[in-house]
Structure formats: C-alpha cells, structure tokens
Amino acid sequence: METKVKIGDVVLSCPVLPASGCFGYGIELAQHYDLSALGGIVSKAVTLEERLGNDMPRIAETPSGMLNAIGLENPGVEFFLDVLLAQIKRFNLPIIVNLAGNEPTDYVELAEKMQDPQIVALELNLSCPNVKSGCMSIGTNPQEIERVVSAVRRATEKPIWVKLTPNVTDITEMALAAEAAGADAISLINTLLAMVVDVKTRRPLLKNNTGGLSGPAVMPVALRMVSECYRVIDIPIIGMGGIASVEDALAFLMAGASAVQIGSSAMQNPGLLFSMKDEMCTMAHDLGFSSLSEITGCLEYWN
Amino acid sequence: METKVKIGDVVLSCPVLPASGCFGYGIELAQHYDLSALGGIVSKAVTLEERLGNDMPRIAETPSGMLNAIGLENPGVEFFLDVLLAQIKRFNLPIIVNLAGNEPTDYVELAEKMQDPQIVALELNLSCPNVKSGCMSIGTNPQEIERVVSAVRRATEKPIWVKLTPNVTDITEMALAAEAAGADAISLINTLLAMVVDVKTRRPLLKNNTGGLSGPAVMPVALRMVSECYRVIDIPIIGMGGIASVEDALAFLMAGASAVQIGSSAMQNPGLLFSMKDEMCTMAHDLGFSSLSEITGCLEYWN
Amino acid sequence: MVNLEHILVLEKNEQVSSKVHVLTFATEGVPQSKPGQFFELKSPYFLRRPIGVMQQSNNKISFGIRLVGKGTSALCGLSPGDRLSALGPLGRGFDLRHVSQPGDIVIVGGGSGIFPLLYLADQMRTSGLIQGLNQIYGFRSAEECFLEVEMCQHKNNMTLCSDSGGLDFHGHAVAALEAFLAEASAKPSAIFSCGPEAMMKSVVEVGKRENIPVQVSLETRMGCGIGLCRGCVVDLKDDSREAGFRRVRCCKEGPVFPGDKVIWS
Amino acid sequence: MVNLEHILVLEKNEQVSSKVHVLTFATEGVPQSKPGQFFELKSPYFLRRPIGVMQQSNNKISFGIRLVGKGTSALCGLSPGDRLSALGPLGRGFDLRHVSQPGDIVIVGGGSGIFPLLYLADQMRTSGLIQGLNQIYGFRSAEECFLEVEMCQHKNNMTLCSDSGGLDFHGHAVAALEAFLAEASAKPSAIFSCGPEAMMKSVVEVGKRENIPVQVSLETRMGCGIGLCRGCVVDLKDDSREAGFRRVRCCKEGPVFPGDKVIWS
Numbered sequence A, B: 001m002e003t004k005v006k007i008g009d010v011v012l013s014c015p016v017l018p019a020s021g022c023f024g025y026g027i028e029l030a031q032h033y034d035l036s037a038l039g040g041i042v043s044k045a046v047t048l049e050e051r052l053g054n055d056m057p058r059i060a061e062t063p064s065g066m067l068n069a070i071g072l073e074n075p076g077v078e079f080f081l082d083v084l085l086a087q088i089k090r091f092n093l094p095i096i097v098n099l100a101g102n103e104p105t106d107y108v109e110l111a112e113k114m115q116d117p118q119i120v121a122l123e124l125n126l127s128c129p130n131v132k133s134g135c136m137s138i139g140t141n142p143q144e145i146e147r148v149v150s151a152v153r154r155a156t157e158k159p160i161w162v163k164l165t166p167n168v169t170d171i172t173e174m175a176l177a178a179e180a181a182g183a184d185a186i187s188l189i190n191t192l193l194a195m196v197v198d199v200k201t202r203r204p205l206l207k208n209n210t211g212g213l214s215g216p217a218v219m220p221v222a223l224r225m226v227s228e229c230y231r232v233i234d235i236p237i238i239g240m241g242g243i244a245s246v247e248d249a250l251a252f253l254m255a256g257a258s259a260v261q262i263g264s265s266a267m268q269n270p271g272l273l274f275s276m277k278d279e280m281c282t283m284a285h286d287l288g289f290s291s292l293s294e295i296t297g298c299l300e301y302w303n
Numbered sequence C, D: 001m002v003n004l005e006h007i008l009v010l011e012k013n014e015q016v017s018s019k020v021h022v023l024t025f026a027t028e029g030v031p032q033s034k035p036g037q038f039f040e041l042k043s044p045y046f047l048r049r050p051i052g053v054m055q056q057s058n059n060k061i062s063f064g065i066r067l068v069g070k071g072t073s074a075l076c077g078l079s080p081g082d083r084l085s086a087l088g089p090l091g092r093g094f095d096l097r098h099v100s101q102p103g104d105i106v107i108v109g110g111g112s113g114i115f116p117l118l119y120l121a122d123q124m125r126t127s128g129l130i131q132g133l134n135q136i137y138g139f140r141s142a143e144e145c146f147l148e149v150e151m152c153q154h155k156n157n158m159t160l161c162s163d164s165g166g167l168d169f170h171g172h173a174v175a176a177l178e179a180f181l182a183e184a185s186a187k188p189s190a191i192f193s194c195g196p197e198a199m200m201k202s203v204v205e206v207g208k209r210e211n212i213p214v215q216v217s218l219e220t221r222m223g224c225g226i227g228l229c230r231g232c233v234v235d236l237k238d239d240s241r242e243a244g245f246r247r248v249r250c251c252k253e254g255p256v257f258p259g260d261k262v263i264w265s
C-alpha cells in the first residue's frame, strides 16, 4: 500500500501527524516508540518570547473529551532554535513548526527565523482560544487572516499551513481567505471555546475560566468543517479533531483531508499514533483502495 | 426549597423543561411519568404547513452525543391547534410552542395563531441546522434576527423566547440583537452542525449529509455561551445542551440560566426529567441555597 | 402509571453461535410483552439499543443478540449478576387478531429477525395455533445457524435454510417459502416476517402474488425508541392522503407493519 | 525501547476502608518503579487517572485508591481477571541519594498520599534504612484509617494520627511531626511528605524551621501524565531566572519536588 501523501510541495511518508501541543517536541515518546511511523513532527506553538501560559488548573475532563487552557506555554523562539530544534532534528523526520503571535507582525518575524531545511512547513496558529491577543482573534476574521497570511507569505518561501478555529459562523470564508492570501494548506480544527463549572465551588474549573474543547466529542463538527472546506478550496487540508481510531482517520481523508493530526486521544493512548499508519493500510486495503492518497475526498454525498 | 422561577413575566413552578423536539408533545410519557414535575411543556417545532422532514436515516450516534437531521417533521399549525393542543392542555402545564418558518413572515403568521391562554411563551426557532431556509440561516445573522423578532414582537403580546444557534462566531451579538428587538428571553443552544461518515459505504451516515450534534459532548460549549450571554444581556436565559445530571443543570443555572431544557439525555433516560426537580432541591440545599432561582448567575469567575 | 424503565438482572449469557448470544434476565415487575415488541437496552454508548423480545415467561425475559458493532458487543459481554436498564415493552407487536384458524401460518425469518419470531411462534403455540405453524429460517451458512441448540422447544415444521447448504433446505428462505407454498394443501392465512430488508421485501411480493397478508417487523435507526424524536420513521402507502403515503414512527406505530403498505427505502 | 503501555490483569481487589481499595495486578514486563513514581490508569472516562505505586515486587504491583469521583469508582469496581491499560512507571520518584545514614528519616502522609509513602518506607527498609524510619500518617477519624489491616508488614515506629482521636495520636499529622521532632534525640536528615496540600505546606515550614530538607510529592490535574501537554505544571523558586521561578511539569520533572522550592498555589 502506497502511504506517501503530498501536501502541496511537501511529501510526507504517511498522512499521520501528531497535533500541535499534544506531542511536546517528540522527545518524550522517542524513548518508547519508533517515531519513523509518523509522517512528521508538529511542534508545540512557538512564540517570540518565552511564555508561561495560564495559571493552574488548566486541564479539565469532559464527556468524550477534554478542555485545555495551557495558553501557549513555550520557551520562546530563541530557545527553540538554539536548543530544541537540534534535538527534534535527530528524529530525521519532516518538521512542522506551529507559530503563534500576539501581533500580526510576530508571525512574520517568527517565520523569518525558520530557515532550517528540515522544517518543511510553518503552521500558523490563528486559532488558539486561550490567549488574549493574536491567534483566535485573528482566525475569526477573514480580513485579518488574509493580512497575516499574506505578510508571512512575503516573508518566507516555506510552505504555510494555516490552522483555523472552528469558533466561526462560516469556516469556508476563513479557508478561502487563507487560500487567497497564499496559504499552501489549511489545518482544521483547533479547539472549540468552552467552559466547565465546578458546582461545589461555584467556580469555573479552569483558572482561565474558559478553555478549548478537543477529543472525540468534537469530531463530528471537525469532519463537517473539513468536508465544507474541501468543496470550496483547492489547497490541501490537514484534518484533525477527535481522531481516536483508524476509522476516524479514514473518515477525515474521505471528507477531504490529505493528512491528519491526532492530539487528545494520542495523549491518552500514545500507541495510537504509531500503529495508525499500518492500521490505515490494512483497512484501506480491505475497503478496496490501493494508496492512502486516493482516499482523500472520495466521500459520496447524498443529494 | 422554593422552586419557582420567573422568565420575564412567565412564572414556572420549577426551572426544568423538556427540550423542543425531544419530548414529542408530552403525550408519550404521560402514561409513564407524572408530568407535573416539569415547569412546562415545550412542543416540537410547529410550521405553517405539514412537513415530512428529511429522509432516513436521520439519527446517528457520536461519542457522548448524537446527530439528528429530523428536519422539522410536524403535522403543521392547523393540526397542532385543532388536535394536538387540546391534548397537551390536559396536562395543565404552561405550554411553550416552538415555531419554525422558511420566511421571516412565517414566524409572524404562526405567532398570530398562538392565542390560547395556556400557551405562555413562543420559542422562535432561529437555529435548526437541518432545513434549507429559515431557522439557522436567520439565527447566524444579527440583522435577520432583529428583523424577525421585531416583526413577531409587533404581532403578539405573548412572551417571545428566541432560540439561538451555537454555529456562530460571537453568540453575544445574536443575543443582543434578539434582546434589542424585544425578545423576552433567549434559549440556547440548539445543535452544532456536524457530520458522521460511514467509512464502509464511503457515505455520510445521515441521508441529509449533515445533522445537528447534541448531548453531553456539547455541554462545555453550551455552558460557555450561556455564561457569555449572561454577562451582556438583561433578559433571562433558558440554558440547554448536553444536560445529563443534576450537577449539569445547576452548572447552567450558575452560569446564568434561569431555567434549563433537557433533550438528548432525557430521550435516553426519560426518568431524568422527572426526578430533576427534586434532585435539584436536594443538591441546592446541600450547597447552601434556599431557592433555585437564587442560583442563577452565582458563578464566580477567576480574573 | 406503567413503569417504563426496568432494571434487569442478568441470569445467563449463552453464546449460541460465533455471532449470537442469548441473554436471560430476571424480570420482576416487567409487563408481559407481545411478540414483536422490543426493549431499549442501555449500553455504554450514548444511544440505547433496540432489541426484540425472544422469550418472556415466568419472571424471565430473553433477548437474542447478534454481534454487529460496539453496542451489541458490550451487551454480549455482560456477566451474570450485572444490572441493565431497559425501557419497554415498546412498540406494537404482531397483530394476531385476524389469525384465527389453526393450520395456516407461516413465519419467515433471517438474521437477528429470527429472535422475535421465535417468541411469536412460542406464543402462537401456547394460544392453540401450534398445529399449523410453519417456521422458515434462513442463514448464510450452516455454521451460522444457532437454532441447532435447544433454543426452541418445538422444531416440528421448522425449516432451516442455508445459502451454502448443510441444513434442511439448500437455498434462500424465500425460496423455501415458495417451495412450501407450492406444496401446501391449503393456502396459509398469514405470513409473518422479520429479517434483512431484501428478504422481507421478497416475502411481501410472494404474499401479494399468492394473496396472503404479510406482516413485517422493521428495523430503523432510533433516537429514543419511545416515540419522542421522530428519528425512526417509515413511510406507509395511504391513498387517503394527498401525498399517497403517511410517515409513521417505527418505534411507536411499528415495528410491525402490514407488508403491502410499506414503502421500501 | 522501553514499553510505556502495559496491560495489567487484576488479581485482587481489597476494600480496606469505606473509601479505600487496594488493587493488586500481575505485572509481567513492567519495569520496576521507584517510590513516588506513578502510573496513568485507563478509566471508562476520557482522561487516564494518575495513581502512585503502593507496592511493586515479585511480578505484582499494587495501587491504593481512594474513592474520589467517577474514575476512581470505576477503578475500585474492577473484578479479578479484568484487564487494565497502564502507562508507566512515570515521573521521578523520591530522591534517596542523599539519604545515607540510618536512624534519621521521617515520613509524613495523609489521605491518598499515604499509598506512595508506604512503598517508600518499604523500599527504605529493604535497602537497610529500616532502623531509623519513622512514619506518621494522618486521618480525619479512626474509622477512615485503613492501616489497621495488614497493609504494611512493619508497624514499628508508625504513628497513626486522627483529628478526632481513637488512634495513636490525637491531632493532626503535622502536630505529631512536631511532637516527634521535639522528643527526637538526633535531628532527622530528611522528611518525605505526601498528602493534602495544606499538610505538605506545613511540613515544609516545619522542615525549614528545623533545617531539615523536605521532599514533597504533589498532585496536579494532568492531561497526559507523560510530558506531552504541559497541563500539569508547578512553579519552583529559581533565583537564576529573571522571574524568580521556573515552571516545570509535575508528571515529568515531578511529582516529587524539594519542598522549599515549591511555590504553593
């Protein structure tokens, strides 16, 4: 079974990626699993300055899902480039760096610093719901998306993946804006803005009050959005949101994704990420496919 | 424990209501449960003409939730008024009629027909995601909301509850539009637009392709939206979306709801609806409250 | 008021074939159900699972469950002593009002449709219709046949069919029905059928041709099983209506319908 | 590569008090864990549950589990033979490198914090530190004390405290610690503590006052338990940094930290 997929000019050995923020920098699991089963590594969001993120608690459990309000904790771009990147590079996998900023110009500055040839794409995080500026406040506005993406487009030759938020009325508007501005792919979805209440203390459970909902609970929403975008844009889609099984991953491909990312469920069952490629091959074969790439967009709609 | 709550001028004996479309017209469960444990009855959507709804299948299971694409099947307003209303009235409970239309004028025409004094409020369904016109296409646009609600406001003296869709970038904009146009309360949330794929057949599982996601999976999103709206509007909120336990119901009250509706989980465990009032009293007492109404909005946010 | 929800306690979980388990529960306080009625059984997943009654008597109720997906797997994994919430009995069962004369009934089933029919046969037998009761059950292969074991006390006039041979009749259940009708001395007064849609559709056609009324028990995806959501509808021919049909709930007005009225999907 | 996920088979589920169960599993292939390390146990809910090791030896591993909510209830409801996925051993355990002399260790625990400390005590004993090992465990009431049963082979130098009396010491575990220190002939060289945050905080203060290093094992809400999500962070004083502290992962750099470094929430 041919497992290679192309995301624009980027060739991945298989369509299985970890989701940003749910895989650290690949270092933790490398001692337990063979990372070469992955199509690449997606970093936790990198920002210009070091960030401590939000106060604790910043994780809550929900029915078939979880809330997080990490708030982009990361050591900053300098430490990332000086220390972490060398460690990640050792895995010999394509690296996708997730970039987040307060200001539109932050994204440009960050993108300019991402020169390493092993970095195959920049995933612009226009969708994190847990920070006060940047990210989701950009990703809910097509004009802002266009502004940021075109600015980054001018600043780098690297492929740009624009990661969109589901917290919008019409996801296709956002996807079209990203495409028009020169994005090479879109990643969807980031988390849904949500809240959990502790009735005993009469308080939101998370110190940030709200957090982002992810996990199987959100998959039907994510799948619908991938399917909507696939029908209007020409650039590839990296699908994610709730994937917990090989069927789930194939459903995303059928709905139009060229590759998938797995986050919350892989944190619970890390083995999932590493067996996924083989399981996809087996199931794709049983379903009559001869390559994983041909699954993309094969879904037949009822009229 | 005082269980009475006021939704504007409407007094309900307790804040527990069934959600529209998940309780038929009250007739089915009346032979098994004492309906007087409810604060009222909320009808399935009523439209001007009879509707058959969408083709089968129109139900799918999801992690901690379900998709429906019923598509507003109902026998039409004439049959509702001539036959069903008399049956519902026998339960001697306040009746809330859920109204849905293709055109803005449909809502006006429907509202004018709702003259029976036992009908205490009209719930305008501006949020069903499973029909081609009306409903959600109105509820995603503040100008349209304002237009429809003011037209209905002019046509009836009955309290108007505006049922909003979560499929929007900013729910407060919609709530404010409803309030400005003269709504007496808002109901939130209706279902999230979503899709389930059957990988074996390469087809969406629902004949309508998409459906509305409800059940515990969506509760954290619903709770966040109730909390957001409570902080900007002055009219009461009927909270719903995923309620499956007494803690869930209290969380909605704390976040700002004056009453709650229970849909999907009550279809699975109908007893839930009828034990809820007593369970709320017990738990509210344990938490130090002396009435259910004082719980509304007591949530303390972290800064 | 009639209790809708019952907590059943599992007494026995018998695996009767590689894909079929029979679960028997104690049923204190559960109303006697009619053949064709079903229960909504709780599963670890969000929706309950509709399962027809296979046998109910002496404070015991049995369900035959075919392993299809995760919900039925969970049910078949229950252990004696486990408690299970069940809503029911639900729906309308087979209509036996017009079935009066002995010696003239045919039951045709396949797959998980066989379970409710076993109950129907059993009830007919105890109500004096045993003499002329003919049961035809189809399986894909002899290995899949779970009726070899002692699930039904009375095997007389029971034809087991297998598409691949090895049982009483080599071929499809509908073929066996036609063979039976060709040889029958008198025309049966009714046919009852439950099984895969294609099978029921063919049985209805045979009935039409031979002028024998057929009742079919349908399966649709259900949101509640208790008439609240209209998730489960079936279209029935109805000339009195402009559209030529009416849309009814499988869980409430069904799951058993007159075969000639059903508009197949 | 070291296996991270293990399928444990439950051998024994003992209820040792109204709120506490001890689960013992077979552990083929599970690496030996250090006291203070923990496992992420699968539950029927979305997130795994972090549970410290209470005992591990001879291909057996035990966890003491306090009933807190739905996840721990599900774990305590497991039956012998049930299989459970566990990730681990995780985190860094107690640091025993500087604990060299016998006769000078105090362990102070409360609530579910007692379980990992029992393992610590056991390991110290087998590594020759037994002589001077003093354990102080606090309970709200004598009824809640689960150490009456034979969970720990060696009860010498173990003080059981109850806020409401009825055990060895009437009062809080921290008061018992102070009483112990007041009477001790020599200053202990280390204190190890695990339990409610308020208790650990007080123990750290006592340690500071008496100039005895304290190690504490913290609990935070975890998204993964394996270092991936940074959901579980703890702030540690760090003068080398501009902010005066650094933020570390409880699951990876912890859950055991030097008490005097922890910035309490």
Ligand SMILES: Cc1cc2nc3c(=O)[nH]c(=O)nc-3n(C[C@H](O)[C@H](O)[C@H](O)COP(=O)(O)OP(=O)(O)OC[C@H]3O[C@@H](n4cnc5c(N)ncnc54)[C@H](O)[C@@H]3O)c2cc1C
Residues within 6 Å of the ligand: B060, B061, C038, C047, C048, C049, C050, C051, C052, C053, C063, C064, C065, C066, C067, C068, C069, C070, C071, C072, C073, C112, C113, C115, C116, C218, C219, C220, C221, C222, C255
């Ligand atoms: C009135 C009625 C009586 C039934 N009686 C029996 C019986 O006696 N024995 C038996 O083995 N089966 C019976 N079935 C079929 C049984 O309900 C399904 O096989 C079962 O729901 C499948 O669940 P699953 O989780 O294993 O499969 P999955 O495919 O994982 O289920 C996914 C969803 O689809 C629904 N679904 C899947 N197949 C069916 C189906 N055929 N009919 C309705 N819903 C379905 C499930 O309920 C669930 O909501 C009956 C169905 C109906 C409607």
Ligand SMILES: Cc1cc2nc3c(=O)[nH]c(=O)nc-3n(C[C@H](O)[C@H](O)[C@H](O)COP(=O)(O)OP(=O)(O)OC[C@H]3O[C@@H](n4cnc5c(N)ncnc54)[C@H](O)[C@@H]3O)c2cc1C
Residues within 6 Å of the ligand: A060, A061, D038, D047, D048, D049, D050, D051, D052, D053, D063, D064, D065, D066, D067, D068, D069, D070, D071, D072, D073, D112, D113, D115, D116, D218, D219, D220, D221, D222, D255
């Ligand atoms: C490193 C570590 C070791 C632990 N060792 C033990 C042990 O040996 N024995 C024992 O009984 N308990 C131990 N705990 C606490 C145990 O993890 C919680 O009591 C348990 O997660 C509660 O789950 P629940 O579903 O019953 O409660 P719920 O309140 O329903 O859980 C809801 C969510 O909050 C989380 N949560 C709730 N309380 C805690 C807590 N105190 N710490 C972390 N997460 C929490 C749950 O994991 C879950 O995600 C330990 C915790 C940590 C972090």
Ligand SMILES: Cc1cc2nc3c(=O)[nH]c(=O)nc-3n(C[C@H](O)[C@H](O)[C@H](O)COP(=O)(O)O)c2cc1C
Residues within 6 Å of the ligand: A019, A020, A021, A022, A044, A045, A068, A070, A072, A098, A125, A128, A163, A189, A190, A191, A213, A214, A215, A216, A218, A240, A241, A242, A243, A261, A262, A263, A264, A265, D223, D229, D231
């Ligand atoms: C703990 C956590 C941290 C996350 N951090 C990031 C991040 O830094 N950047 C980003 O673009 N998305 C982040 N996400 C979102 C995920 O990458 C992913 O889009 C989302 O969780 C949906 O996928 P899932 O349901 O498989 O988790 C984070 C999600 C979680 C749960």
Ligand SMILES: Cc1cc2nc3c(=O)[nH]c(=O)nc-3n(C[C@H](O)[C@H](O)[C@H](O)COP(=O)(O)O)c2cc1C
Residues within 6 Å of the ligand: B019, B020, B021, B022, B044, B045, B068, B070, B072, B098, B125, B128, B163, B189, B190, B191, B213, B214, B215, B216, B218, B240, B241, B242, B243, B261, B262, B263, B264, B265, C223, C229, C231
């Ligand atoms: C089967 C079904 C039918 C529904 N029909 C209607 C309807 O007719 N009108 C309406 O306003 N909402 C309808 N809804 C939405 C519910 O009233 C409710 O807003 C939503 O399901 C969220 O609540 P829940 O999670 O408790 O089900 C329907 C929901 C379901 C599941």
Ligand code: FES
Residues within 6 Å of the ligand: C221, C222, C223, C224, C225, C226, C227, C228, C229, C230, C231, C232, C233, C249, C250, C251, C252
């Ligand atoms: S399944 Fe809900 S009405 Fe039939």
Ligand code: FES
Residues within 6 Å of the ligand: D221, D222, D223, D224, D225, D226, D227, D228, D229, D230, D231, D232, D233, D249, D250, D251, D252
């Ligand atoms: S819980 Fe995920 S990093 Fe610690």
